[in-house]
Amino acid sequence: MNPALSIKQFLNDMRRQKLRTMLTMFGIFWGTCAIVLLFAFGKGMTEAQLKSQKGLGENIGIFWPGITSREYKGLASGRRIRPSEDDVLLIKSKATTLARISPEYSRWNVPMKYGKNTTIRNVVGVWPEFSQMRNLIPDYGSRFLNETDMAAKRRVVFIGNRLKDDLFGDEEAVGETVLINGVPFTVIGVMKTKRQDSSYNGRDARKAFIPSSTFKTMYSRRYLNDFVAQCKPELTMEIARQEIFEILGAKYRFDPTDEEALAVWDITKGFAFLKTFFLAFRMFLLGIGIATLITGGIGVSNIMNVVLEERTKEIGIKMALGARKSHILTQFVFETLLITGVGGIFGFLFAYTVVSVFPMFNLEDYVGIPTVDIWGGVGVVLLLGIVGLVAGVFPARRAANLQPVQALKLF
């Protein structure tokens, strides 16, 4: 059929059924818009959440001292288990499930001073591996603690980005000397800004990190505050936890299945929960979007039925002039696709505009950056196509199956 004439006919139908066509198009528009937006925001939020979870670390578990809850080999329950740096070395040498491990000494309310700026913050003593486990990434032109710092018990410090702002403002920090508890330390690195949604000892951005060897010398500590372990990527933290409990259980003689011997925070559990939660969240959004589109599709089908009623005579005329069933069918399906197409394109463009404009509102910290992904777009287009076809095919078949005489008589 002549496309120009088809479009003319379509516009003519639209004029006759202005409100209904508009409402229908709006239904499709809204459905598309909803799906794209929900997906974009769903994705943005998921990524923001996962990213800030990763701010604390990936595949890690944090182990604090604990108290045994069971009798074991003649020993009473209720004994304190307090790991030392030697225990961490022991675990490091024996464990096969771990990728990294680091002790962590911690001291609160430590005065820090640079020039005239003073602040009171948290100092932690750790191994160089701590940086990779906890995603402490050095900013340009700086570094984290290394083995030489450890061996020489150097007075060097790696500071969080906000601590840097507090002490140095806009000035360069690396290479400068700060007084920690009155002791001069050279700043070797500043942490690159990161998002962190959970912590156990204050946010990393306001902490000062020094070698554990230096910390031990300064504060004469025997026991650790905690230690952080990271399992091998192909294993789970739960397996690693069991191994750690077996190693330390053998040394301190506690039941390796006694979960209270050490207090453990397995980050990966929260991660898994979050992943499941967001998957469910997105499925929910998808469901809403699809339901909206189907409603729109029913609208399209409905309007095409009205168009069919109105155009029965025209169909009769065309059949008298030699139109085959396929001509009638094609035209109806074409019109349906045009309605869904126009609605869909506008819906997509609108959603895209919203997503593009959104970063201007600076709400990134709350909902992340929404992104329209290509496959989402392709999916919506396919879905729309299916909705359009299904909506169009039934009225179209009804139209094409009209007998010419019946069609001509109905006026």
Add this chain to the structure above:
Amino acid sequence: MQSIMKLRQVRKAYTTGTVTFEALRGINLMVNRGEFIAVVGPSGSGKSTLMNIMGCLDIPTSGEYRFENQLVNSLSPNQLADIRNRKVGFVFQAFNLLPYATTYENVEIPLLFAKVSGRKRKQRITELLARLGLADKAANKPTELSGGEMQRVAIARALANEPDVILADEPTGNLDSASGAEIVNIFRELWQSGKTVIVISHDVSIAEHAERIVRLKDGLIETNGDLSREQPASGTDNQSLS
């Protein structure tokens, strides 16, 4: 003379709910190529049903209808569509033009269904519009035309694919006498140029031009004969000639 349409014991029944109405009750009719036939009869006598069947818009309930020796009863919907497209041109009382399309576009429709190329379409339409005195109305829509002009557009459309047969159902029924006379002349010219013309009409002037008058009553042919054996325009002649 070579026959183009042959109807044998053609019956057509319509069923509405439980009521069956027989519009045609056994029609025997032969139409020769190049004839000008007028079909007359009171309303409800089956004239339009007969035309629909002859034009392949509808198929008989029983009996046999051959168009150019093809048994129409056995043709597929697409084959029927092709006959309507290429072999038969319809002219209706109510013109049946597409309201949103221009004169040019209305005439173009059958050519589009016949997949005629763009250049040939244009040539053919221009020629037809000139022949029917519509050259200056090509861009007008039906609402901007007079009744006579609309019917001429409908005739141009019917002629688009150069059919052998023109079927017209009360073509002058909605026109004033002057426009009606104009249309009658066109049909006459078409007949003279070799087309087979079958017109359903109450219009005496058309019947006057016809070679043969087929009179229907209650779904049967009452009389079937040429004008020379009938009182012209008497309209009440009940004498059976078949």
